[in-house]
Amino acid sequence: MNNEEVKLLLVKYITGEATPQELEQVKQWISAHPENEQYFVQLYDTWHNMLYLQPAVVNKDNAYNKLSTGMEPAEPSRYARLITWGKVAATIALLAAVTVTLYNRYSKNVESVRQIAANPGAIKKIVLSDGTQVWLNAGSKLNYTADFGKTTRTVYLEGEAFLISPPVKKRSLLL
Structure with missing residues (x-):
């Protein structure tokens, strides 16, 4: 050099x-x-x-x-803006999916449970949708689902009750 x-x-x-x-x-x-x-x-x-x-x-x-x-800050490239908007859209979609799932799950459970209670010092008589008769003692509570008797016959009892199931109808077969 x-x-x-x-x-x-x-x-x-x-x-x-x-x-x-x-x-x-x-x-x-x-x-x-x-x-x-x-x-x-x-x-x-x-x-x-x-x-x-x-x-x-x-x-x-x-x-x-x-x-x-x-x-001067460089203007973000088109690709970078696309990625940013993609992240925003994915976040909104995820939040919407979680919200809908939680709403469907908990709203059905809340709406489908029915509760009957007998006041203190009183007895209450109820007839369930399958024909079962229930006498609730004073201060007792009975919870059951709205679709009681369709697929299952489950009740939740808090206190004392007397239940009488309807008679089972026998079907005869004609040959």
Whole structure:
């Protein structure tokens, strides 16, 4: 590398216009010999002293434009916006699915349970949909589902009750 090339590389390095490859060349040149390092320090000092003596050399508008372009946030790419909106849509869909599932599950359970209670000091008579007669003692509660007798005959009793199941009808087969 001749003197002119070295000077050009050093100026680019000092002004911040050197490419990564040129930066590496300058570093190698400086570390190659102590005289090279001394020359670089003198050139660096001279450059900065010249800027102090002649402030007109620095173009304030160019410097501001260069700085401000580096500070402006880059506009997100179309792909990045698509991913962001996809995440938002997936979150909304998930919340909607969970809400619908929970609503369906708990609203059926709440609506389907029926409760009958006898007041304290009174007896209450109930006839269930399958014909079962129930006498609830005072302060007792009976819970059953709305579809009682269709598939199952399950009741939940809290307290005392007397139950009479309807007679089972026998079917006769005619041959």
